[in-house]
Amino acid sequence: MTTKVEKSVEVDVPVRTAYNQWTQFEEFPDFMGGVESVTQRDDRTLHWVAAIAGVRREWDAEILEQVPDEKVAWAATSGATNAGAVHFIPNGPGQTLVTLHLEFEPEGLVEKAGDALNVVERQTEADLANFKSFIESRGAETGAWRGEVRAGSALGTPGVADTVPPGQDVVDVLTADHREVAGLIGEIWTTQDPGERRDLADTAIAELVRHAVAEEMYVYPAMRKHLADGDEAVEHDVEEHQQLEELMKQFEGVEGSDPRFNELLRKLDTVLADHISDEETKHFPQLRAALPESELVELAGKVESAKKLAPTRPHPAAPNHELFHKLVGPGVGMVDRLRDKLTGRTTS
Ligand SMILES: [Fe+2]
Ligand SMILES: [Fe+2]
Incomplete structure (x- = not known):
């Protein structure tokens, strides 16, 4: 035994x-x-x-x-x-x-x-x-081996951190995030069990906060710098992020069986769909046109690293589920706790 x-x-x-x-x-x-x-x-x-x-x-x-x-x-x-x-x-x-x-x-x-x-x-x-x-x-390590060993696979290349799949740029990474969150919201609509709905909502919120903070840290500054109407575009996007964050905060403590759950989910879904469409049809293509490929790829790495500063919410059955609870914990205040982890902001 x-x-x-x-x-x-x-x-x-x-x-x-x-x-x-x-x-x-x-x-x-x-x-x-x-x-x-x-x-x-x-x-x-x-x-x-x-x-x-x-x-x-x-x-x-x-x-x-x-x-x-x-x-x-x-x-x-x-x-x-x-x-x-x-x-x-x-x-x-x-x-x-x-x-x-x-x-x-x-x-x-x-x-x-x-x-x-x-x-x-x-x-x-x-x-x-x-x-x-x-x-x-x-205060510092005595050495490092940055190679990778994947379960059941051959050795990776030492020194290369493999967080962004090869050939992907920042637009690919952000678009994949959008699909993931939209997919989670779609899953909530088709799920009946209140506990499961709440779990899925927490996962969607955690993903969306990680995504939004990474955009604010790296993508919006690039838009300001490289797009013709960059400042205006960023101000519009930031306003929508604030709206999304406000909705997520109202949503974070609401039980899956509460009538407000569907109402808030619908609002979040609508604002998010609108925001995603703005980014994907206007800002992302403009960014791709304005930045050299190498910079777009570099930004993809920065976005992934920024997201890693807060844990994603794993499936309840996953082994690191407990860790997410210890570090962030769903429920009221989750959006703020996640943002604090991502930005290093400390709350008293
Ligand atoms: Fe955004
Ligand atoms: Fe986005």
Whole structure:
């Protein structure tokens, strides 16, 4: 029987720093109690030697998945049965929630320690606290590997963060966001269950806030700079964003069974459709005509990075669903909390 442990810690460094440090496997003994050594054999294979509660264990582990600034997952391929994953969720520009999930076979530990779960839980907590003081006192990582390992796929290219699909520019990225939010709203209309409707509404709101803030940070300044009537266009768009935000705030705490739910959804749907049409038929084509391809692609990366400063709301069954609740939480105030995460704004 395997036992599972999940612990989180908030560290006061940007997500990139926290993630980069975690790619330096051979330095794990510096902050992980009980880990005697980790030897990196190649990009995907590690050899671990650890002693927990006096039980010495040795095993080979394979990296199953590694996505820069998001996660690392591994599993033992020999020796003691165990697997783990660490997830990184940015909590604004200078803070990261690090969550460690461990799964292990308690044989051996049980005889020695009696309560293996308790021992591993305490050890995991201590390791995360050590990681926090290690990285916060340094303020910078000791090294980085920015390559990618995708589940069931070959190795990615080291040094390349793969957030924007190749060949896509900022207009592709923003248009895909529009389709996603419009799709979610369409799904709400066809869903009967009030709880599910509320979940879908929270997902749509979270996506829309991330999208709007990214546009305001990077796309609107580019429109002001490059479009003939840029200032006017941006003022119009910003006004519509404010209208959308106002509607989302009215909408965020309303139950799926409340009669106001449909009324607010209809309003949001109408204003959003109008705004999307303005952007897609006027402003985006103008932007594409005015900016060189290389800049449009660069903007796509900036928009994706800006969106990553706040978590997306995953499906309720997804493993990081709880993390979203910890960091943002649906309900009244969600729009403001998301905006704070995205802009690094602090509310008192
Ligand atoms: Fe917009
Ligand atoms: Fe937009």
